[in-house]
Amino acid sequence: MMDLDSGSITIDGVDVSTLPHEYVRRKLVAVPQESYIFDGTVRLNIDPTGTATGPEIETVLEKIGLRDKIEERGGLDVAIDDKFFSQGEAQLLVLARAMLRKGKVLILDEITSSLNEESSRIVDEIIWTWFRNWTVIVIAHKLExxxxxxxxxxxxxxxxxxxxxxxxxxxxxxxxxxxxxxxxxxxxxx
Known part of the structure; x- marks a missing residue:
């Protein structure tokens, strides 16, 4: 976390500079433009903290459209690397990771830049349904x-x-x- 030179950032009317940094970090969820896939299993990649249940993971994989593909390729506990998914699929998996977090603020950096039209539609639907009670900040060049x-x-x-x-x-x-x-x-x- 960085201290501001001027101005303030408020979330739900609360100045974040008055909150403990660790609390802010837990409530802030970011999906970067470049997806990062860990060497490990699908389960580790979608739930690095190991706090989600199997049904919770299955639900988010279904929502992002990757459940069947992952099942066909060995399931949640299959070992993967950064070549296991296409760039667009990796972006969706990182979004699924964000869906399992218990945050309040979601930052999406060019989330649709490597997605086809169908996957972009899925992301839009997830933003408007799954994250409907969150503050969502989107960095985008596709202004539509x-x-x-x-x-x-x-x-x-x-x-x-x-x-x-x-x-x-x-x-x-x-x-x-x-x-x-x-x-x-x-x-x-x-």
Missing amino acids: SILDFDRVAVVDAGTVVEFGEPKQLLGQASAFSRLYEHLLSASDAS
């Missing part, structure tokens, strides 16, 4: 994936330059609308 979010922060060179409701910002001459149009025209050109 965040249009239904409550708020968007446009960050430029480490500074928040705009904050508001995505659909409202799209209807204005805003940094968000300019970024959206730029990314839309770039994807149309390719």
